[in-house]
Amino acid sequence: MAAVNEREAALFALMDITDGGGYNNIVLKRSFEREKHLDKRQKAFVTEIVNGTLRNIIRIDYIIGKFSKTPVKKIKVMILNILRISVYQILFMSKVPPSAAVNEGVNLARKKGYQGLSGYVNGLLRTIAREKDSINYPDFETNPKENLSIVYSYPEWLIEYLSTFMENDEIKCFCEASSRSPKISICVNSLKTTKEELKTILEKEGMTVSEGRISPHCLIVSGTADLSSSKAYQEGLFHVMDEGAMAVVSACGPKPGETIYDLCAAPGGKSFYLSYLMENKGFVYASDIYEHKIALMKKGAERLGIDIMELSLSDASILKEDMKEKADCVLLDAPCSGLGLIRKKPDIKYNKSMEDIEELSKIQRKLLDAAAFYPKIGGRLIYSTCTLSKKENEDNIKYFIEKYPYELEKIPSLQGDNNGSIRLTPHEHGTDGFFIARLIRRG
DSSP, X not given: OOOOOHHHHHHHHHHHHXXXXXXXXXXXXXXHHHOTTOOHHHHHHHHHHHHHHHHTHHHHHHHHHHHOSSOGGGSOHHHHHHHHHHHHHHHHOTTSOHHHHHHXXXXXXXXXXXXXXXXHHHHHHHHHHHHGGGOOOOOTTTSHHHXXXXXXXXXXXXXXXXXXXXXXXXXXXXXXXXXXXXXXXXEEOTTTOOHHHHHHHHHHTTOEEEEOSSOTTEEEEESOSOGGGSHHHHTTSEEEOOHHHHHHHHHHOOOTTOEEEETTOTTOHHHHHHHHHTTTOSEEXXXXXXXXXXXXXXXXXXXXXXXXXXXXXXXXXXXXXXGTTOEEEEEEEOOOOOXXXXXXXXXXXXXXXXXXXXXXXXXXXXXXXXXXXXEEEEEEEEEEESOOOTTTTHHHHHHHHHHSSEEEOOOTTSSSOOSXXXXXXXXXXXXXXXXEEEEEEOO
């Protein structure tokens, strides 16, 4: 069997995601493991096409529908996905000549056995390439929700939901920021190195390195396709972590010698950072519901030189009597709809529903009901999610404070005013979307 080229690999991956229900990061990883002949540049090209197409798929389908005599819903699945990746290249990849995108799309159609439709693909793509600068979209001023849905490729229900707690201009900023590929941020392991030392080391490895905006332990890196192959990574000098997640840990205010529970700890980044800030002194009890994730966290802790983490397999919604009132701080980074991660996982937009949000908010309240009993009197409970959903965030905090003897306390580690909770967003802070609430137990 002949080796597949970059566009064919992108096509297979997109099919696996849109029609096979796969997750983009898992599908791409599996694709690269299979297509070992693809080099670093080719893998980056495939990743850009797949994630870029996913970020813009509603807009792309809208454009295809504008120029195709066959309705989008009636176009054969293989042909539709060939058109999608080709249109993405034409519209968004300035380094790809439109003629190359058209020709490669036609070649793919022929290679996949659709010789009879190659003329249709050729004509449609050439027309879109020629007319791309004159395509009309619904007007933002007169029809903002439809405009946002199409231009930024968000399902209408999601735009409608966001509009219940965000103004249209803010939704536009959020969608715009979430449509851009994020930079990679890493957390400096202060048990082994300093930020300045690590920056020098990574630059010697050929990376471009800059400092983060929020966390003193954050570095932003580029110029590498696989951070795990870095010698600095293998020596445990850092772990990959979004700067918004670092802000969650900072809100805990961890101190050396304290006892901290991380109730939904996988993949472990927050527990690792807690251990750094505690100078590897005290106890970090990290639990999760999946055994394989516990094994990965153990491996990560060993690489980083952390020995204060005690890992356990457990369901955080079930109260553990022997843990009551033992923690100086509890971190509940609850499972959520993940709407703050769209720039990294664009398929989230299409995989979630309002029913999912309703169900998740119920699960989160069960987790809070158990977590309420673990902090000592005067202890801290940090609740966080990587979503912007009000039902999963502010509404849950209101429920919790009304039921338990807790009150919000200003988050001292974050600049600016906050009343004990804050929402981080890609457009305002350059991080993934996060909600963070700091609560103090009073009784």
